Amino acid sequence: MAALLELRNMTVALGRSETAKVILDDVSFSLAPKEIVGVVGASASGKTVLSRAAVNWLEPPLTRRSGTVLFEGRDIYAMKEADMRALRQRVSYVGANPMGALDPTLPVGAQIVEKMRAVMPDVSRRQAEDRVIALLDAVRIPSARNRFHDYPSQFSGGMMQRALIVDALVTNPAVLVADNVTQPLDVTVAAQVIRLIKELTDQFDTAVLFISSSLPMVREASSRTLVIDRGRIVEEQATEALVASPIHPYTRELVAQTPQIWRGAGAVPALPAEREVVLSLRDASQTYRVKKRNGIGGVNLVRAVRNVTFDVRRGDSFAIVGESGCGKSTLMRLLSRLELPSAGQILCEGKDIATLRGRDLLAFRARLQLVLQDPFGSLPPRTSIGRMLEEPLRTHGWRDKEKLRARVLKVMLEVGLAAELYNELPLGLSAGQRQRVNVARALVLEPTILIMDETLSALDQAEQFKLLDLFQALQKEYNLTYIFISHDLAMVRKVCNRVAVMYLGEVFELADNQRLFFDPGHPYTMALLSAMPTLEEKRYKPEDCLLEGEPPSPLSIPAGCSFKSRCPRAMEICNGEQPFLTVRDEQDFAACHLVARTMSPAERASP
Amino acid sequence: MFTLNFLIRRLTQGVVIIGLVSLLIFTLLRVVPGDPVRLMAGGMAPEALIEKIAKDMGLRDPIIVQFGRYMGSVLQGDLGQSFVRPANGAATGGANFNDTTRGERAKVLTLILEALPMTLQLAAVTLAIALLFSAVVGIAGGLNPSGWPDKLAFYISSVFISLPNFWLGIVLTLLLSVKLGWLPAIGYHGFAYTILPAVVLAVEMSPVLIRTLVGAVSSQMTEPYVSVGRVRGLGRTRIIANHVMRNASVPLLNLLGIQFSSLLGGVIIVEYIFDYPGLGLLTINAVLQRDFPLIQGIAIVTSAIFVVINIIVDLVATTIDPRLDY
Ligand SMILES: Nc1ncnc2c1ncn2[C@@H]1O[C@H](COP(=O)(O)OP(=O)(O)O)[C@@H](O)[C@H]1O
Ligand code: SF4
Ligand SMILES: [Mg+2]
Numbered sequence: 001m002a003a004l005l006e007l008r009n010m011t012v013a014l015g016r017s018e019t020a021k022v023i024l025d026d027v028s029f030s031l032a033p034k035e036i037v038g039v040v041g042a043s044a045s046g047k048t049v050l051s052r053a054a055v056n057w058l059e060p061p062l063t064r065r066s067g068t069v070l071f072e073g074r075d076i077y078a079m080k081e082a083d084m085r086a087l088r089q090r091v092s093y094v095g096a097n098p099m100g101a102l103d104p105t106l107p108v109g110a111q112i113v114e115k116m117r118a119v120m121p122d123v124s125r126r127q128a129e130d131r132v133i134a135l136l137d138a139v140r141i142p143s144a145r146n147r148f149h150d151y152p153s154q155f156s157g158g159m160m161q162r163a164l165i166v167d168a169l170v171t172n173p174a175v176l177v178a179d180n181v182t183q184p185l186d187v188t189v190a191a192q193v194i195r196l197i198k199e200l201t202d203q204f205d206t207a208v209l210f211i212s213s214s215l216p217m218v219r220e221a222s223s224r225t226l227v228i229d230r231g232r233i234v235e236e237q238a239t240e241a242l243v244a245s246p247i248h249p250y251t252r253e254l255v256a257q258t259p260q261i262w263r264g265a266g267a268v269p270a271l272p273a274e275r276e277v278v279l280s281l282r283d284a285s286q287t288y289r290v291k292k293r294n295g296i297g298g299v300n301l302v303r304a305v306r307n308v309t310f311d312v313r314r315g316d317s318f319a320i321v322g323e324s325g326c327g328k329s330t331l332m333r334l335l336s337r338l339e340l341p342s343a344g345q346i347l348c349e350g351k352d353i354a355t356l357r358g359r360d361l362l363a364f365r366a367r368l369q370l371v372l373q374d375p376f377g378s379l380p381p382r383t384s385i386g387r388m389l390e391e392p393l394r395t396h397g398w399r400d401k402e403k404l405r406a407r408v409l410k411v412m413l414e415v416g417l418a419a420e421l422y423n424e425l426p427l428g429l430s431a432g433q434r435q436r437v438n439v440a441r442a443l444v445l446e447p448t449i450l451i452m453d454e455t456l457s458a459l460d461q462a463e464q465f466k467l468l469d470l471f472q473a474l475q476k477e478y479n480l481t482y483i484f485i486s487h488d489l490a491m492v493r494k495v496c497n498r499v500a501v502m503y504l505g506e507v508f509e510l511a512d513n514q515r516l517f518f519d520p521g522h523p524y525t526m527a528l529l530s531a532m533p534t535l536e537e538k539r540y541k542p543e544d545c546l547l548e549g550e551p552p553s554p555l556s557i558p559a560g561c562s563f564k565s566r567c568p569r570a571m572e573i574c575n576g577e578q579p580f581l582t583v584r585d586e587q588d589f590a591a592c593h594l595v596a597r598t599m600s601p602a603e604r605a606s607p
Numbered sequence: 608m609f610t611l612n613f614l615i616r617r618l619t620q621g622v623v624i625i626g627l628v629s630l631l632i633f634t635l636l637r638v639v640p641g642d643p644v645r646l647m648a649g650g651m652a653p654e655a656l657i658e659k660i661a662k663d664m665g666l667r668d669p670i671i672v673q674f675g676r677y678m679g680s681v682l683q684g685d686l687g688q689s690f691v692r693p694a695n696g697a698a699t700g701g702a703n704f705n706d707t708t709r710g711e712r713a714k715v716l717t718l719i720l721e722a723l724p725m726t727l728q729l730a731a732v733t734l735a736i737a738l739l740f741s742a743v744v745g746i747a748g749g750l751n752p753s754g755w756p757d758k759l760a761f762y763i764s765s766v767f768i769s770l771p772n773f774w775l776g777i778v779l780t781l782l783l784s785v786k787l788g789w790l791p792a793i794g795y796h797g798f799a800y801t802i803l804p805a806v807v808l809a810v811e812m813s814p815v816l817i818r819t820l821v822g823a824v825s826s827q828m829t830e831p832y833v834s835v836g837r838v839r840g841l842g843r844t845r846i847i848a849n850h851v852m853r854n855a856s857v858p859l860l861n862l863l864g865i866q867f868s869s870l871l872g873g874v875i876i877v878e879y880i881f882d883y884p885g886l887g888l889l890t891i892n893a894v895l896q897r898d899f900p901l902i903q904g905i906a907i908v909t910s911a912i913f914v915v916i917n918i919i920v921d922l923v924a925t926t927i928d929p930r931l932d933y
Pocket of ligand 1: 014023042043044045047048059060061062
């Protein structure tokens with residue numbers, strides 16, 4: 001088949017000079033009509049630059065040094081600007097950052113109509129509106145006709161990403177370049193988006209260049225895959241063949257580092273059941289009052305965390321998983337006493353943390369440390385690394401300079417930061433190193449509990465691997481307890497012994513690793529597992545369990561089972577009666593009417 | 608629904624603000640030195656008579672009682688009568704205490720309603736000149752950050768900001784009016800008399816407008832929707848005209864709301880220099896003559912205008928950017 005889109009010897013550098021850093025190095029490949037081709041590579045390997053080069057969207061300082069792109073045999077870099085703009089009808093692009101992509105002050109629908117009519121002047125406003133609404137409907141945006149008039153800020157990330165897919169497909173393009181479109185999305189929504197892209201492109205005969213940093217994600221989407229490493233295409237094979245028998249060492253590493261979920265023995269050793277309880281939640285709830293925008297005064301109640309009860313024992317690696325907005329971060333703030341619960345209790349080593357004062361509070365803060373999500377934002381830029389790590393010690397009363405320095409150097413050694421970095425500013429650090437600084441900052445106080453809020457999600461696979469190894473070594477050495485707050489189930493499978501699955505502020509399932517992945521009790525857990533991209537055959541088929549849409553708003557939680565609006569197995573009883581966490585085994589609980597309902601209320605009591 | 612709710616809330620707030628401003632001015636005017644009755648009646652009037660007039664006018668009651676009485680009549684649309692000005696024109700305040708009877712004094716409302724349109728006209732012309740000029744210079748600067756239009760915008764606003772308005776007023780009058788005879792300057796006998804004072808005020812306003820526009824436009828140009836717009840197939844002109852200008856106008860509007868009060872300060876000086884018969888000139892004369900009811904009336908009217916303008920500005924801003932919530 002003749003190539004639809006062809007990159008020829010594309011080389012892109014960071015600036016015009018001879019010595020400028022080369023970002024894309026002699027990249028050539030082609031895309032046939034209706035084909036879905038995947039591109040996979042680590043972060044900063046040049047994927048985004050590649051996708052921009054493919055659609056003639058390089059902006060300074062990125063400079064095309066040589067090579068070109070042919071679309072249906074025409075050189076798009078040799079075109080006049082007006083011709084290129086007209087060609088945007090046939091060459092579309094969707095990126096990884098949906099939130100900034102549209103003007104925040106105009107309704108989403110109007111902007112898609114504007115785009116359509118800008119590249120297809122013959123289409124009337126009415127026709128354009130009808131088509132946009134039809135497509136918004138096709139990407140399953142609920143009540144598309146009303147949503148058409150909503151503003152970007154009223155869309156969630158997942159909905160915005162779908163709206164941008166509509167924006168890209170509205171002109172019926174021949175090629176869609178999709179750069180990391182699933183990156184900002186939850187697994188459930190990501191799975192929906194991939195399915196959508198496949199359906200729509202099939203329906204409209206669109207070819208897709210599907211770019212992602214996750215090999216499993218690319219596998220879900222594409223039939224042929226290119227591997228990019230440091231700006232070069234190092235391998236190209238049919239996707240299944242590439243996964244089964246990777247040739248290039250980099251690809252082999254990539255495949256080897258992709259965590260396995262069901263194949264092989266679980267990596268997490270079972271721990272003895274009877275260990276000391278270090279953190280205990282008793283019906284902890286958090287309700288926020290937010291002002292109504294349109295009423296005369298009045299407040300809405302947002303029930304962000306609802307009656308959460310579980311124990312964390314010493315030595316646990318406890319995972320809290322769920323889609324965005326399910327209350328994970330609120331729970332983190334409750335656990336770390338950044339906020340006090342509006343009802344219920346949180347006990348740390350037997351004491352209610354809400355009642356801690358003075359010395360006890362300081363001791364609690366030293367014992368429980370947070371490692372936050374964003375390593376870049378949370379480090380002050382003008383402070384040396386050593387100084388930064390001394391900071392928490394000073395707050396806790398350390399004064400002796402020698403001791404401070406010794407302690408900080410010891411921790412730096414433990415997390416794998418070279419001692420020379422002591423006097424450096426954090427500016428030159430890589431993402432992985434910055435994350436290590438963050439971890440070190442938490443560790444200097446010799447805590448016994450570490451809470452990791454999406455700590456690793458900004459890192460690529462290889463860095464994640466190294467840090468997880470580090471965490472495990474530290475845990476052994478100091479008998480640490482970890483709480484991982486994460487949406488990455490593959491990571492959870494690899495390192496956590498116990499998992500709590502949250503939805504709309506509630507814990508739906510609480511189980512040990514093996515049980516949760518092999519025999520989940522709650523339909524929602526099955527849905528999460530079926531949506532998870534993997535390199536192996538799935539235990540839970542998306543056809544059976546995949547969810548539609550997104551969780552309802554925590555402002556109006558449905559009566560009965562709060563999952564019923566999306567549950568593929570909802571029954572009569574789910575409408576009226578709320579299921580409570582119910583014991584399945586000594587250790588494992590699920591809140592669903594499908595789990596045997598024969599127990600007395602006493603037995604249902606605290607997990 | 609939102610708009611109605613907004614209006615009710617803001618108008619209520621506005622009434623409270625006006626009430627507070629009035630109370631403040633009212634109190635201040637009564638504690639400053641200088642007895643207005645002495646001024647009205649003239650230096651020769653006997654002490655007993657002054658006391659009698661003051662008593663008759665209620666000027667010896669407790670301040671809060673006076674204020675209540677005053678606000679009561681304000682609510683009925685009566686801002687009282689000037690202490691000094693006769694109903695037929697020029698200010699009095701002479702030595703002859705017995706030839707002025709209270710009936711002949713001018714109504715404050717009438718005085719204000721005569722002066723206000725003049726000032727509104729001046730403000731409108733000023734705003735038109737300032738916006739037009741700042742838009743050309745500021746947008747060009749914002750679209751070419753660190754290019755020559757940006758530098759030009761910077762120099763223009765630096766020069767403008769260092770020109771004192773009274774100095775500029777005098778220089779322009781000498782140059783354009785006295786020497787070249789292009790524009791009339793002193794007094795008011797037709798629209799042309801508005802132009803020179805408006806130019807002076809516009810020069811005073813422009814620097815902040817220009818800097819805000821340069822900043823707003825150049826920061827909007829780095830927003831992702833501008834860059835993404837290109838790959839979506841929108842032309843540069845369309846992106847700038849439909850989206851960048853729209854977003855950049857919000858900080859500009861907010862600035863205008865705030866600038867209004869400093870414009871008022873400029874108006875007083877400029878009207879005085881050009882002997883332009885607006886609210887500013889009225890204010891200065893009222894202050895010089897210790898014409899309490901007039902000062903008080905002007906304060907109420909200007910704070911009402913201030914409230915209304917800020918409501919309009921916020922209302923327009925929320926229609927442009929629905930994320931804003933005032
Ligand atoms: N506009 C730019 N300015 C400076 N450096 C850039 C720019 N765009 C990309 N780079 C650099 O090019 C390399 C590849 O980037 P990118 O294509 O974004 O990687 P990926 O999408 O694979 O994560 C990185 O080192 C990045 O820092
Ligand atoms: S209780 Fe009903 S609706 Fe809820 S998860 Fe179970 S089956 Fe689904
Ligand atoms: Mg990228």
